[in-house]
Amino acid sequence: MKSGESSYRRYLDGDRSGFDEIIDMYHDNLIYFLTRYVGNENDAEDIAAETFLEMLIHPSRYSFKSSLKTYIYSIARNKAVDFVRKNKRRVFTDGFDNVSLSSSFDETWDETVRAEQSGRVADALSKLKREYAEILYYVYFEQLDTDEITKIMKKSSRQVSNLLYRAKAAMKNELTKGGFDDEE
Numbered sequence: 001m002k003s004g005e006s007s008y009r010r011y012l013d014g015d016r017s018g019f020d021e022i023i024d025m026y027h028d029n030l031i032y033f034l035t036r037y038v039g040n041e042n043d044a045e046d047i048a049a050e051t052f053l054e055m056l057i058h059p060s061r062y063s064f065k066s067s068l069k070t071y072i073y074s075i076a077r078n079k080a081v082d083f084v085r086k087n088k089r090r091v092f093t094d095g096f097d098n099v100s101l102s103s104s105f106d107e108t109w110d111e112t113v114r115a116e117q118s119g120r121v122a123d124a125l126s127k128l129k130r131e132y133a134e135i136l137y138y139v140y141f142e143q144l145d146t147d148e149i150t151k152i153m154k155k156s157s158r159q160v161s162n163l164l165y166r167a168k169a170a171m172k173n174e175l176t177k178g179g180f181d182d183e184e
Contacts, residue, residue: 004068012059023052026072033073033137037080038087047083051076070148073138077152124174132167139164 004025010018027048034044054075055062062071125133131153138144138152149160 004072005064008062008068019052019056022055022068022072026069029142030072030076033142034076034080036137037077037134038083043083047076047079050079054079066151067148069142070144070151073142073144073148074152120175124171127174128167128170131163132170135160135163135167136171 004022007018007021007025011022012018030048030051031041031044034047035041038044038047051072055072062068125136128136135149135153138149144152146157146160149155150157153160153163155163
């Protein structure tokens, strides 16, 4: 897999195909994330386009001190927060009904059991506070590390660790209330 950073360097050196590669690498997951954040795929598409446009307009803002993925998600999250504030929506946790958790479960389980448990997890996730759902998304769906999350959420490492701890506890509580049994 090509590195987003190397594609961005190529773009900065004048190779326009480098930016096309960046869009190919990050577009789909960014849309997925933004759709959950703003609650509408059309709005998510607009915010993603604004995110990539921001990178085109201000190419020198990326300093290569963090991963390009972290930088892109930071821009997108800020734009999504602004969007939600303007529209006064609290929708981050909506739409987790199609979350695929196959990598988290034993591959020998049949598809029906997986789909049912995925639905329960998605339902529990949708009941969490926005910050909790957001941090769990970063950790388990985007596999970002603490340093990347601190930059995206603009929180200290300790705040991120505490938030993740509380989010996991809240998720466990929701799953328990919903009758989820990981032994099924």
